[in-house]
Amino acid sequence: MRTRALAQRIIRQFLRDKRTLALIFIAPLLILTLLNFVFNGQPIIPKIGTVGVPEQLTQRLTNVDANVTSYSSTDEANQALKDGNLDAVISIEIGKPSIVLEGSDPTLNKATLLTLQKAMQAANAQAVQPAVSYLHGTEDMSSFDSFGPVLIGFFSFFFVFMIAGVSFLRERTTGTMERLLATPIRRSEVVGGYLLGFGVFTLLQAALITWFSISVLGMYMVGAFWLVLLINLLLTLTALTLGTLLSSFATTEFQIIQFIPIVIVPQVFFSGLFNLDAMTPWLQKLSYIMPLYYGADAMRGIMIRGESIGSIQLDIYVLLGFSITFALLNIIALKKQRSI
Amino acid sequence: MSASHPFVPPSSSASVVDLREVTRKFGDRTVLDQITLEVRRGEIFGLLGPSGSGKTTLIKLITGIDQADGGIVHMLGEKMPKLAMLQRFGYMAQSDALYNELTARENLQFFASLYSLAGARRNERIQAVMGVVDLLDHLNKPVSAYSGGMKRRLSLAISLLHEPEVLILDEPTVGIDPVLRQSIWKELLTLRDQGTTIILTTHVMDEADKCDRIGLIRDGHLTAVDSPDALKTKTGTTTIEDAFIVLGGGIQA
Numbered sequence: 001m002r003t004r005a006l007a008q009r010i011i012r013q014f015l016r017d018k019r020t021l022a023l024i025f026i027a028p029l030l031i032l033t034l035l036n037f038v039f040n041g042q043p044i045i046p047k048i049g050t051v052g053v054p055e056q057l058t059q060r061l062t063n064v065d066a067n068v069t070s071y072s073s074t075d076e077a078n079q080a081l082k083d084g085n086l087d088a089v090i091s092i093e094i095g096k097p098s099i100v101l102e103g104s105d106p107t108l109n110k111a112t113l114l115t116l117q118k119a120m121q122a123a124n125a126q127a128v129q130p131a132v133s134y135l136h137g138t139e140d141m142s143s144f145d146s147f148g149p150v151l152i153g154f155f156s157f158f159f160v161f162m163i164a165g166v167s168f169l170r171e172r173t174t175g176t177m178e179r180l181l182a183t184p185i186r187r188s189e190v191v192g193g194y195l196l197g198f199g200v201f202t203l204l205q206a207a208l209i210t211w212f213s214i215s216v217l218g219m220y221m222v223g224a225f226w227l228v229l230l231i232n233l234l235l236t237l238t239a240l241t242l243g244t245l246l247s248s249f250a251t252t253e254f255q256i257i258q259f260i261p262i263v264i265v266p267q268v269f270f271s272g273l274f275n276l277d278a279m280t281p282w283l284q285k286l287s288y289i290m291p292l293y294y295g296a297d298a299m300r301g302i303m304i305r306g307e308s309i310g311s312i313q314l315d316i317y318v319l320l321g322f323s324i325t326f327a328l329l330n331i332i333a334l335k336k337q338r339s340i
Numbered sequence: 341m342s343a344s345h346p347f348v349p350p351s352s353s354a355s356v357v358d359l360r361e362v363t364r365k366f367g368d369r370t371v372l373d374q375i376t377l378e379v380r381r382g383e384i385f386g387l388l389g390p391s392g393s394g395k396t397t398l399i400k401l402i403t404g405i406d407q408a409d410g411g412i413v414h415m416l417g418e419k420m421p422k423l424a425m426l427q428r429f430g431y432m433a434q435s436d437a438l439y440n441e442l443t444a445r446e447n448l449q450f451f452a453s454l455y456s457l458a459g460a461r462r463n464e465r466i467q468a469v470m471g472v473v474d475l476l477d478h479l480n481k482p483v484s485a486y487s488g489g490m491k492r493r494l495s496l497a498i499s500l501l502h503e504p505e506v507l508i509l510d511e512p513t514v515g516i517d518p519v520l521r522q523s524i525w526k527e528l529l530t531l532r533d534q535g536t537t538i539i540l541t542t543h544v545m546d547e548a549d550k551c552d553r554i555g556l557i558r559d560g561h562l563t564a565v566d567s568p569d570a571l572k573t574k575t576g577t578t579t580i581e582d583a584f585i586v587l588g589g590g591i592q593a
Binding site for chain 2: 008338340
C-alpha cells in the first residue's frame with residue numbers, strides 16, 4: 001500500500017510538470033528525427049574532374065551518377081580541386097589513369113572511390129561479376145538503420161537516468177526524504193515506489209520511441225515489436241535504478257550532471273555505435289560492465305537480424321541483473337538517511 | 341492508536357522517552373555529549389537552545405531517524421531505533437517537507453496512506469486535522485500557492501493525521517504570526533489535555549514558558565531540566581532568558 005501511495009504521488013507530480021514530461025517524451029523523438037535527416041539524406045554525388053580521359057569512361061562515369069566536368073589541362077583541374085569545386089580529379093598520363101582526391105572528408109573519399117571503381121569495373125564487363133545478396137539487412141540499408149537500434153536504447157537510457165537521478169535527489173534536498181523516512185515506510189518500499197511510479201513513464205516512453213522510430217521514421221526492423229519494447233523497458237529500468245543510486249552520492253543537481261561524462265559518455269563508445277574490433281582486447285572487455293552494451297546488442301539483434309527471445313536471453317538476464325543489483329544497493333544506500 | 345498497544349512495561353509507564361547517556365558524534369565533533377533525559381507521559385516538553393546546539397540531532401535520535409554512537413534511547417518502552425515505532429509518533433521537521441506541485445489534500449492523502457489510513461477514515465482525519473490548523477478553505481490549493489505560515493500549519497496537520505500518542509515538533513512556530521501562534525499553542529495544550537505527549541524544540545523564550553518542563557541545551561550538553569518556574573527560582577531570575585544565560589554561563593566557566 002505504501003509502495004502504491006508513493007508511486008501514485010510520483011505520477012501525480014510528474015503529470016503537473018509539463019517540461020519534464022516534454023523532456024522524457026518529446027526530446028528523444030526530436031533528436032531521433034534530426035539524426036534521421038543527417039544520416040538518411042540524399043546519396044552523395046561526387047564531383048569529378050577529368051583530364052584527357054577517353055569519351056567512353058566519361059560516359060560511364062555519368063552512368064554511375066557522377067557529376068563530371070572535363071578540363072583541358074591538369075593544372076586547371078587541380079586548381080578547381082583546390083578551390084573546392086571538385087571532389088576528385090582523374091587524368092590519364094602516359095596511358096595510366098591517376099586519381100587525386102580532395103581528401104579531407106573520409107565519407108566523401110569512400111563514396112568517390114566507390115563511384116570511380118564502379119565506372120572502371122563497367123569498362124571490362126566481360127569479367128565475371130559475383131552475385132551479391134544479403135543475409136541480414138538490404139543493399140539500401142542506411143547507416144541510420146544500422147545504428148538506429150543503438151540510438152533508441154541510448155536515448156531511453158539517458159533521459160530516464162537524468163530525470164530519475166534529479167527527482168530522487170530533490171526529494172533529499174527539499175527535506176521530503178527525511179519526512180518520508182519519519183513514517184513507517186520501509187527503505188525497500190521507497191525504492192519500490194520509485195520503480196513503480198517511474199516505471200509507468202518509462203514503459204510509455206519506451207513504447208513511444210520504438211513506435212516512432214519504426215513507423216514514422218521507417219527504421220529498418222524485421223524482428224518482433226514486443227521484444228524491442230521489452231529490451232527498451234529493461235534498459236530504462238537499469239537507467240532508473242542506476243540514476244537513483246548515484247543520486248545518493250550527489251548533493252546538488254549540478255553534481256548529477258557531472259555523472260554524465262563519467263557514466264553515460266563511455267557507455268556510448270562501448271555500445272556498438274563504433275566498431276570495437278580495432279580496440280585493444282583488454283579494453284574491449286570493459287564493455288561487459290556497461291548496461292548499454294547489452295541493450296544495444298539485443299536491440300540490433302532483434303531489429304536487424306530478426307533474432308528471437310532465445311538468442312538474446314543473455315542480454316535480458318544481464319540487464320535484469322543490473323537493475324536488481326542497483327535497486328538493492330540503493331536500499332542499502334538509504335541507510336545514510338535513516339539507520340533502520 | 342493507544343488502544344492497539346495495550347502492553348506497556350510497568351517500569352516505564354510514566355516515561356514516554358528515556359535517554360541514557362546518549363552521545364552522538366559526526367566525525368570527531370561531539371554534537372551530543374552524555375545526554376540523560378526522561379520525558380513523562382502527557383507533558384509538553386520543550387528543548388530550548390540556540391541554533392547549532394544539537395536540538396535537531398537529539399530529536400532525530402528520539403525518533404530513530406538517526407542512531408546514537410553511545411547510550412540507549414527508549415520510546416514508549418521500546419529500544420530505538422525501531423521501524424514499528426515510527427507509526428506511534430507524529431513528526432514535524434524543521435523544514436516544510438511538502439510536495440509543492442501537489443494540492444494540500446494530495447499531500448495529506450499521501451502521508452495518510454503511509455500511516456495506513458484509508459477510505460472514509462482517511463477523509464475524516466483529513467477534515468479533522470485541517471480544521472485544527474484552520475486550513476479547511478485551502479484544502480484543494482496547490483502547496484506552491486501557500487504562504488510560509490500556511491505551509492507550517494499544513495506540516496503540523498500532517499503530523500496529527502494518525503492521532504499519534506507522541507508528537508515531536510522541530511521548531512513548530514517558526515514563521516507563524518502571533519495570532520496563529522496563539523491558536524496553535526491552544527491546540528497543543530488541548531492535545532496534551534487529551535493525553536498526547538508533546539516534545540518540541542524552540543529558541544523562542546516566551547514559548548518555553550508555556551511548556552510543562554524544559555531542557556536547556558547548549559553545545560551538546562543538557563545544562564538543566566525542570567519546569568520554567570523552578571528554573572527561574574533556582575537561578576534567582578525572573579525570565580527564562582536570564583535563567584538560560586546564568587545556567588549556560590555556568591557551564592562555560
